[in-house]
Amino acid sequence: MLHEILNALEETLFMVFSAGLLTWIVGLPLGTLLAITGPKKFLAKPLMHRTLELLIGATQSLPYIALMVVAIPLTKILVGSAEGCIAAIVPLTLASIPHFAQLCRKAINRVPAGLTETAQAIGASPFQIVTKILIPEAIPNIISGLTGTLIHLLSFSTIAGALGSGGLGGLILHKGYHSFQLEYVLTTVVILMVLVQLIQTCGNYIANGSIHHNSNA
């Protein structure tokens, strides 16, 4: 039993953190772009802004189960198969990018407009404004956003597991639903709860560490 649970845990962690990493890589630039192209922002581009908003809104409104099914062809192209925990990373990432991008956008929009103006006054380029001012100032809020996203991913990964990608979700389905072995279900649930707490605590710790004192950011 221990062996099975550890295997499943490993798969879950792999799915969650790989998808988390990909979400960070795609979601942060996407959210930033969404923030700085908005109306009255320093790189205001109405058409691009509207398009991104629509795209993100549409993906966000899709239920996760539907997204998994819709993503099958893409998963097959990217991974070669639509099953297993590697394949599950594709829909997981797709599902969390819009959510995380929105959080990044909010975090960046909360950076006072005066800071962008100051950056322009010292001759900073748009890229420097983003990398030297907006993201560093928004980082505490972005990290709390990432914490939430990872917890979402954990919950999505159990659904994905139940649909054939293994992990703790798969374990609950097989041992719990199909053969009603309660000890598996209880252990898995406890592990999931501990994981959520762990992510939350680590996230808060890092986010607080990046806030410099009684920040008004």
Add this chain to the structure above:
Amino acid sequence: MISINDLQKIVKKGDTVVHTLKGITLNIEQGQIFGVVGRKGAGKSSLIRSINLLDPPSSGAVTVDSCVLTTLSTEELRRARRNIGMIFQHINLLNSRTVFENIALPLEVSRAPSHTIESLVTPLLALTGLADKAHLYPNDLTMGQKQKVAIARALVLQPKVLLCDEATYGLDHKAKHSVLQLLSEINQKLNLTILLITHEIDVIKAICDRAAVLHQGEIIEEGTVLELFSHPKAEITRDFIRSEARSDLPTVLKNRLQAQPHENLSPIVRITFADPTLEDPYIAEVIQTFSLSINIIQAHLEPIRGGRMGIIIAEMIGDNEDIQQAIQSLSEKDLHIEVLGYAPRNS
């Protein structure tokens, strides 16, 4: 050093068109502290933001250090802005950076090598008196200290010009005084040209050489600070000077004051005079020449940049004809005399 020529700014807000700057022309010489004073909505912010084109004007030319900014490309403008330091009402420090790192930001943006960063930031920490605060974060500082960090940040690229956008607004009296002191100091030490905008006439009085009064997008009066205070021409300028509490009338007297002259009323006058005039005994001469007495109700002398200024509020007691002649005689001298009203005689 800064030359602004026929600056116009027209903003469309929905259907209404607002003309925020109406043909502003100004010349500010090297090494001067030039102040623009105006009320809220006078166009001060638009004016100062159009100098480094943070808020580009609709038409007109801005020249800083013989570089016509209004004709530059985006990239050229970015480089030219490094010659123009700016500080803001909202200070705008990065909370994620220490004092040292905040001051170093413009150097990082212009890709200065790290050894020059150290050697340029350190003297500024000393100049602004923040040497022991270098590794603190902005949230550990007082407002006055924060604005000094912002001043150091604005100076780190060794600009030719410093723009101050309501830089002392919201600071307490002590912090305001020390920030103004610092601005005056860097103006002298670095021979830096400073343009500041404010709605507080005391800021102008404390540190400016010259000043202009901006009202509804137009410069309505311009001159040295001595000229503005001793001979204000426009009504709005007089309002500003009057808003300096100490040049105003005591409330008791204000309540008794009447607008029209009358048999039993004495005129109450305000006499404003500045440095060279200060040495001459005009009042004594007037008392001797015309047979009248002058009752000084309130008088004070205060330092302004480049000299001192005196303001006297006095009651003129005597024969009406003598008083008229005395006022006439005084107004021919190099001082400003204004009849504020008429008060009942204390007999």
